[in-house]
Amino acid sequence: MILSQTALALIGLLLAAWTLAAAWAFLSARRRERRAEASQRLTRRLSRMIDEAPALPLLVRSDGRIEGPARLAAWLGLDAMPGYLSELDAGTKGLSEFQLGELTTAVRRTQKTAAPFKLVLTPRGSRRSLALRGHLADPQVSPGGAALVWVFDFSDSEAELRRLRDETSAAQSRFAALAGLIEAAPLPMWSRDPDGRLQLVNTAYVAAVGGASAESVVEAQTELVEPVDGLSAAQVAQQSREQNMPLERVVTATVSGPQGNERRSLRVTDLPIGSEGVAGYAVDIEELEEQTRAFRAFRDAQRDMLDILSAGIAQFDAAHRLVFANQPFLRQFAIPPTWLLDAPPFDRVFDKMRDNSRLPEVRDFPEWRRERQQWFHSGDTREEAWSLSDGTHLRVVAQPMPDGGLLLIFEDRTEQLQLSATRDTLLRTRTATFDNLFESLAVFAPDGRLALWNRRFAADWGLDDAFLDEHPKVEPLLARVASRLKRPAQVEALGQVIRAATLERIERSGRAALADGRFLEFAGVPLPDGNGLLTVLDITDSQKAQAALSERNAALVEADAVKTRFIANMAYEFRTPLTSIGGFAEMLEAGVAGELGPQAREYVAAILSSVHRLGEQIENVLDLAQSEAGTLPFQREPVELRSLIVDLLRQRRERVGQAGLTVDLRGTAATVPVEGDARRLSRAFAQLIDNAIAATPSGGRILVEVTRRPRGAARVVVSDNGPGMDPATLARALDGMRVAPDGKTVDRRQGLGLPLARQLVEGHGGKLELLSEPGQGTAAIVTLP
Structure with a gap:
């Protein structure tokens, strides 16, 4: 228990x-x-978390086996994750051979050297971009030298990066283009920092300031524009930055150019660019300023020109205000110049014109004025005729201007209308004059049609009025005229004259004999208006007179031959006895017939003097007769005119002294050479000097002037202060001997000296003129080529 x-x-x-x-x-x-x-x-x-992570691991063992999530297979474009690294190339999927080779090489290098690597791969047939970051795996993860590769899908980032790169590239391109544009711009441009200092200038700026380079200009802070009103360019730029608005001004600056420094007008603009500073540029407006000045000068010149025109000019601007009116307009419409200072509108101008009774009388003036105001909106030129109450007729032209203004031109046509009426009267007078001329006239148009004729034309050619009233052309007219000619073929000459006057515009003439015995002379004259005038003259009586004159001309030719023979005989008959008388007298004077007493010697001397004087008179008579007959011979040799005159005066020194006269020789001291007959010229000037000695009383004065004219002609003037001659005596002085009115005796006018001198001078191509006034003396002017 x-x-x-x-x-x-x-x-x-x-x-x-x-x-x-x-x-x-x-x-x-x-x-x-x-x-x-x-x-x-x-x-x-x-x-x-790994499946959702932006990076997926790939473990690569040393034997080539790989481990990785299924998601990585999808990234690589594979259906499932293969077992080995070499199987990532699946032909049409996975990595390409080249990419797989790069990955294999990088993995082997990492497994051996533990060096990390980076790769970027793009699987076949995919737009996905994979970034691989590989390194040696931790032994706790996989011992034995495996490589751990992290795979990142940065497709979106790559697209964003690509977009950013493209934008950056585009921005850089645009910036480069903008910088190149600014650099190549022909106008100076610059940029300032917030402190107002230059930090960037272009090539045009460097050239304008005469700098070596942009860096040197920026370093020296060389300004293009000088200070104006105490403000420098940097201070004006600071004002623009402070006000945060662009500032524009027109200044004058010294700009370096191809021909040196020049003062140019520039429009300078400063504009703020936020916190970066202030940018600026300068536009050269010198040409614009010059054009503006030229336009103002042109406008002033145009208005000055309009002031001197006879037509009235009124110019309105786009606001319908009167901006200019010339003096004729003010006079035509009784408008004071001060009234235009306020630039009155169109309505007030017309009201003022109406108040001065310078407009036509109309029933409804406001409506009439509104109609004229529509001229501003008209697309073409309008023209009207105004009749004023004082009888003035105005032609009004309304020209719309491109700027919306209006130009009114008022031309006074009163005088033209009066001239038109006068012209009508003149035309009627011309017709009446044509019809009452004794010469027949006809005017042909350029097309050959008869335009105008008189009654004498129809009567001379026997043409009826009904035919001429049809204004026929040349061909049918010539057909009718041909039947009335003595030789019908002569009508062709008449047609050529008409065509030459109307088409060729040259004058031609001809004659025609009619079948009735009359002779007609016709001529074609081109008229300024393009028509041709045919004049026809009945020369029947002149033809008869010409025949009579031909007979008389033959008789005159025979008489001229008789006169020539008479002159030759007279020269022999006069000179032979005179030579004998002179010879015997000289023998008596020499004592051939014995010694003569004093009284006998006086008689012999008187005989010799008379023989000499008579010989000169005979020579004068013969030369004058031969000159008038056109048979006087001239020798052409160089003659020194001044020496010839000096010799003549020296020969007459005793005679001048006996007459108690004074001879004054004037003119150039140089020689005056001419081409001519020395003996004939000596006789001509001797006659002039002798006449001056004979016409000058004792105590008088004789002036002899020898000069060379600017064009090479020689000029000799022999003048005295004798009693002179009245116009009637002067007119007869060069006549010499002429046949008396009874036709039988010789009427001796003023002796043979002056006529002979005139003939001799004119025979040398020269000219003798006499100037004389009673009580003022006489002057003989000789001009020799």
Whole structure:
């Protein structure tokens, strides 16, 4: 009983221990189960995190086996993850041979050297971009030198990067283009920092300031524009930055150019560019300023020109205000110049014109004025005729201007209308004059049609009025005229004359004999208006007179031959006796017939003097007769005119002294050579000097002047202070001997000296003029070529 209780106690203890052990085992198992469940959850969570991670692991063992999630297979374009690295190239899927080679090489290098690597791969047939970052795997992950490769899908990032790269490239291209454009711009451009200092200039700026380079200009802070009103260019740029608005101004600056420094007008603009500073550019407006000045000068010149026109000009601007009116406009419409200072509108101008009674009388003036105001909107030129109450007729031209203005031209046509009326009267007068002329006239148009004729034309050619009223052309007209000619073929000459006057614009003439015995002379004259005038004159009587004149002309030719023979005979008959008388007288004077007494010697001297004088007169008569007959011979040789005059004066020194006269020789001291006959010229000037000596009373004065004219002609003046001649005597002085009115005797006018001198001078191509006034003396002026 005692054993049993002890056994039971032991069994109870054993059972208690077993229960405790079972309870401990249960609790331990429960704890391990919870730990395993936590590990599984962690594993699932980590697996899920890896599946959701932007990077997937790829474990490559040293034998080439690979481990990786299924998601990585999808990234590589494979249906499932292969077992080996070489199986990533699945032909049409996975990596290309080249890409797989790069990956294999990088993995082998990492497994051997533990050097990390980076690759970017794009699987076949996929736009996915994969970034691979490989390194040696931790031994706890995979012992034995495996390589762990992290694969990143940066397709979106790559697209974004590509887009950013494209935008960056485009921005760089645009910036390069903009920089190139600014650099190549022909106008100076620059940029300033927030402190107003130059930080960038283009080539045009460097050339304008005459700098060596942009860097030197920026370093020297060389400004293009000088300070204006105490403000420098940098200060004006600071004002633009402070006001945050562009500032524009026109200044004058010294700009370096191909021809040196020049003062040019520039439009300078400064514009703020945010926090970067202020940019600026300068536009050369010198040509624009010159054009503006030229336009103002042209406008002023145009208005000055309009002021001197006879037509009135009024110019309105686009606002319908009068901006200019010339002086004729003010005079035509009695408008004071001060009234235009306020630039009155169109309505007020017309009201003022109406108040001055310088507009036509109309029933509804406001409506009439509104109609004229529509001229501003008209697309073409309008023209009207105004008749004013005082009889003035105005031609009004309204010309719309491109700028919306209007130009009004008022031309006074009153005088033209009067001239038109006068012209109509003149035309009627011309028609009446034509019809009453003794000469027949006809006017032909350029097309050969008869335009105008008089009654004498129809009568001369025997044409009826009904035919002429049809204004026929030349051909049918000539056909009718031909039947009235003595020789019808002569009508062709008439047609040629008409065509020459109308088409060829030259003058021609001709004659025609009519069948009735009349003779007509016709001529064609081109008229300024393009027509041709045919004049026809009946020369029947003149033809008869011409025949008679021909007969008389033959008789005159025979008489001229007789006169020539008479002159030759007279020269012989006069000179032979005179020579004999002179010779005998000289023999008596020499004592051939014995010694003569004093009185006999005086008689012989008188005879010799008379013979000499008579010989000179005979020579004068013969020369004058031969000159008038045109048979006087001239020799052409160089003659020194001044020496010839001096010799003539020296020969007459005794005679001048006896007459108590004074001779004054003036003119150039140089020689005056001419071409001519020295003997004939000596005789001509001797006659002039002798006439001056004979016409000058004692104590008088004779002036002889020899000069050379600017064009090479020689000029000799022989003047005296004698009694002179009245106009009637002066007119007859050069006539000499003429046949008397009775036709039988000789009428001796003023002797043979002056006529002979005139003939001799004119025979040398010269000219003799006589100037004389009663009581003032006489002057003979000889001009020789």
